[in-house]
Amino acid sequence: MAEAAERIDDPRFVLQTRDLTRQFDGFFALRKVNFRLARDSVHAVIGPNGAGKTTLFNLLTKHLAPSEGAILHDGEDVTRLKMPAMAKRGVVRSFQISAVFAGLTVQENVEVALLRGSGLAWNLLGRISKQSGVAERAAALLRRFGLAEHAETMAGNLSYGRKRVLELATTLALEPKVLLLDEPMAGLGREDIGRVTALIQQARRGRTVLLVEHNMNVVAELADRITVMVRGEIAAEGSYAEVAANPAVITAYTGRAHG
Numbered sequence: 001m002a003e004a005a006e007r008i009d010d011p012r013f014v015l016q017t018r019d020l021t022r023q024f025d026g027f028f029a030l031r032k033v034n035f036r037l038a039r040d041s042v043h044a045v046i047g048p049n050g051a052g053k054t055t056l057f058n059l060l061t062k063h064l065a066p067s068e069g070a071i072l073h074d075g076e077d078v079t080r081l082k083m084p085a086m087a088k089r090g091v092v093r094s095f096q097i098s099a100v101f102a103g104l105t106v107q108e109n110v111e112v113a114l115l116r117g118s119g120l121a122w123n124l125l126g127r128i129s130k131q132s133g134v135a136e137r138a139a140a141l142l143r144r145f146g147l148a149e150h151a152e153t154m155a156g157n158l159s160y161g162r163k164r165v166l167e168l169a170t171t172l173a174l175e176p177k178v179l180l181l182d183e184p185m186a187g188l189g190r191e192d193i194g195r196v197t198a199l200i201q202q203a204r205r206g207r208t209v210l211l212v213e214h215n216m217n218v219v220a221e222l223a224d225r226i227t228v229m230v231r232g233e234i235a236a237e238g239s240y241a242e243v244a245a246n247p248a249v250i251t252a253y254t255g256r257a258h259g
């Protein structure tokens, strides 16, 4: 499997794409996209419906294979690597809520994630968690994420917003270097959005975060840099103020030319 890795030494960028393209039956969902994710930044990908955001995300997270182009991680060509290999390299997407085990307690869910992160079979959960300090580490994570008082609650009984927090806690238990989040605020009310935003602010320390997000208040608050996708291509990039003032972006969102 070991292929000669192409090194592109620009250490500022943890992930880069080269002419990344994905077609579906001749339709270009993504066309020759050159995307760069700066190390230790929070970077948001936005754009109108059908712009190709999810396609880009799924290519970076290895849920989809590209039609053409390349993906580089730490300067190495990882285009052909599968999801587990990316996870080993520290590039992890948040699990979907469906991956939270409803029949386990909140504490047990985090313990499972910690064991998974250390490559141990989770059917040994009971025995190992007592022996290896996993229970203490899980409890510490729950305290950090404000879930301590729910430690013994069955995950299935948590509110939707708390499930999202738990989902993030189980992802962060893997200590990813690059955290990829697909619409982390989707379906959340205002209070939970505040909670998850604070959690991402905390989680960003020492790592890189990429999020696809529709909520512009959240994007404005969290993102150092924003990529605006339109019809499968990058239409603009920059800070929130820069992209918000960009005529191409205004046109894409309003359907009208600006000015």
Ligand SMILES: Nc1ncnc2c1ncn2[C@@H]1O[C@H](COP(=O)(O)OP(=O)(O)OP(=O)(O)O)[C@@H](O)[C@H]1O
Residues within 6 Å of the ligand: 024, 028, 029, 047, 048, 049, 050, 051, 052, 053, 054, 055, 056
């Ligand atoms: N599996 C697929 N088969 C066919 N077409 C697809 C497939 N996945 C995406 N597309 C098309 O590719 C385009 C980009 O879709 P994508 O989901 O990446 O957009 P998006 O920016 O994430 O949109 P949204 O904000 O609505 O989620 C759309 O026109 C979509 O219909």
